[in-house]
Amino acid sequence: MEKMFKRSIVATAVTAAALASTVAMAKPATETVDLYGQVAVSMWQYGEHAIGGGDQPITFENESRFGLRGSADLERAPKFIWQLEGGNVGDAGAGSGLGVRDTFAGFEFDDGGKVRVGRMLTPLYQMIDWPYSGQRAGAVFDWGGDVLGGGRYDRQSNMVRYDSAKMGGLNFSVAAGRGTESDDGSNFYGLSASYNVGVVTFHAGYESGSDRSVSALDSFYNSYLQQQPGFSTGIDAVKSIEGSTKSDTNAALLGFEAYFDNGFGVYAAYKMESADYDDATATVTPESGSAETINLVGASIEQDSISVGVVYGGVENWQFKANYAANFDADVTNEGSSFNATGTEDSIFSVQALYFLDPAAIVYARPYVISKDDSDHEFGYGLGLEYYF
Numbered sequence: 400m401e402k403m404f405k406r407s408i409v410a411t412a413v414t415a416a417a418l419a420s421t422v423a424m425a426k427p428a429t430e431t432v433d434l435y436g437q438v439a440v441s442m443w444q445y446g447e448h449a450i451g452g453g454d455q456p457i458t459f460e461n462e463s464r465f466g467l468r469g470s471a472d473l474e475r476a477p478k479f480i481w482q483l484e485g486g487n488v489g490d491a492g493a494g495s496g497l498g499v500r501d502t503f504a505g506f507e508f509d510d511g512g513k514v515r516v517g518r519m520l521t522p523l524y525q526m527i528d529w530p531y532s533g534q535r536a537g538a539v540f541d542w543g544g545d546v547l548g549g550g551r552y553d554r555q556s557n558m559v560r561y562d563s564a565k566m567g568g569l570n571f572s573v574a575a576g577r578g579t580e581s582d583d584g585s586n587f588y589g590l591s592a593s594y595n596v597g598v599v600t601f602h603a604g605y606e607s608g609s610d611r612s613v614s615a616l617d618s619f620y621n622s623y624l625q626q627q628p629g630f631s632t633g634i635d636a637v638k639s640i641e642g643s644t645k646s647d648t649n650a651a652l653l654g655f656e657a658y659f660d661n662g663f664g665v666y667a668a669y670k671m672e673s674a675d676y677d678d679a680t681a682t683v684t685p686e687s688g689s690a691e692t693i694n695l696v697g698a699s700i701e702q703d704s705i706s707v708g709v710v711y712g713g714v715e716n717w718q719f720k721a722n723y724a725a726n727f728d729a730d731v732t733n734e735g736s737s738f739n740a741t742g743t744e745d746s747i748f749s750v751q752a753l754y755f756l757d758p759a760a761i762v763y764a765r766p767y768v769i770s771k772d773d774s775d776h777e778f779g780y781g782l783g784l785e786y787y788f
Contacts, residue, residue: 436465436485439785446769446779447538455779462487464495470507477506480513500554512563518556522572522591523604526652528553531668531706533722535749535767535781540670540706540724543771545743547700548613550672551606551650552578552587568595578611585610585645599657602668608648613676642681644695646674654706662713666706673701695733702729702743720751742773760786 439462448455466484473479486499503517520528532541544550558576563569571592578585591604654668676698684690708722725746728739749767756762766780 431471432467432469434465434467435788436463437785437787438463439783441781441783443781444779446767446777447771449777449779450769450771450774460783461489464488464500466497466500477508480505480507480515503560508564510564512561514559514561516559518554519558519560519574520554521552521558521576521587521606522560522574522589523551523606523650523652524553525572526591526602526604526654526668527670530656530666530708531652531654531670531724533708534720534751534765535747535769535779536706536708536722536724538769539726539745539747540668540704543745543747544672544702544704544726545700545729545740546648546672546674546702547676548611548646548648548674550648550674550702551589551608555587556580569593578608582610582612582645585612587648598659599655602652602654602656605651606649608646611646611648611674613644613646613674638686639684640681641684642679644679645677648672648674658710662711664710664712666708666710668706670704670706671701672704673699675699697735698731698733700729700731700740703727716755718751718753718755720753721749723748744770744773746770746776759788760784 441460441462443458443460444455445458446455464485464487466482468480468482468484470481471479481504483497483502484500485497486494488495498518501517501519503515503519505513505515505517507513527541528537537543541553555576555578557580558574560572560574560576562572569592571590573590575588576586578587585608587606587608589604589606591602593603594601650670650672652668652670654666656664656666658664676695678697679695681693681695682690683693704724704726706722706724708720711719723746725744727744728741729743731738731740747767747769749765751763751765753761753763762782762784764780764782766778768776768778770776
């Protein structure tokens with residue numbers, strides 16, 4: 400009996416040792432995890448709200464958010480990298496959960512770049528977002544276009560992305576991922592490259608998408624309908640638009656930024672977006688009268704945009720910016736005919752005065768004037784405070 404008991408103890412000890420060698424042991428979070436984020440609050444009176452005679456209420460924005468990120472040197476693999484980033488707090492925290500913004504896992508290679516899987520900015524959109532959509536320029540250059548259903552993605556889930564290490568003055572990124580997750584044919588592919596020569600950095604990016612879901616409830620339909628011969632429903636009389644389609648999209652950007660020793664900097668970009676639509680029928684119901692239909696047959700929309708800016712940081716603790724961005728009139732093709740959709744151009748001119756309270760804290764003023772769909776220009780402004788940690 401005593402021998403059996405001793406054998407059981409030895410067997411248990413051997414089994415425990417074997418299991419210990421196969422169970423992942425957690426590392427202390429304080430050594431491997433960083434907490435980061437921003438506290439950002441601002442007050443705005445948006446010029447867009449005044450277009451067409453609308454009210455301009457004072458609006459408060461809370462873009463405060465935080466995230467967790469870390470890395471680990473693994474014994475038998477490249478360095479493991481990960482990130483969980485929450486969304487902006489907003490009015491009541493509804494969109495602030497972890498995973499709303501960039502959330503991924505991947506590996507970083509010595510002098511070989513990094514590969515990540517998860518939710519991230521697409522390579523093209525990362526260039527559109529900064530520096531070309533800074534201040535309020537994004538209201539036109541980023542999300543203000545007229546390509547029905549969108550001409551490219553921005554932050555997208557279900558993505559694989561590779562970012563190269565810097566090779567001399569060159570670095571590049573490639574990505575592929577899902578578009579509409581429920582549609583097995585909806586995917587996108589993108590790439591971007593930057594090349595630095597002295598004080599100048601050149602940017603180029605491209606993205607292609609297939610079978611993107613498009614809702615008919617889009618403002619461009621109103622402009623489109625007005626172009627149709629014999630169509631009686633006016634832009635202010637549409638009650639509802641029913642119908643949907645899919646699109647294949649293409650988008651590209653060429654740009655540069657340059658910063659000089661005297662404190663001045665300049666940047667400029669040209670962006671092209673387009674979509675080709677599957678044939679479909681939309682039913683338009685006016686506020687009064689009977690419904691009418693419009694057919695999409697071989698339809699496509701193309702729109703080009705520009706963003707140009709100048710920066711000056713030659714005054715201690717201050718930075719000043721001015722930016723002009725514009726969307727040109729869209730080009731539309733349908734049922735074998737093409738036309739320039741006049742009245743779809745947008746523009747914005749914005750300036751910024753920014754003061755550094757600390758290397759991690761700023762206050763700013765951002766006045767601007769904006770025109771949407773060839774409207775009169777309306778004045779707007781924002782005042783903000785941001786702290787980064």
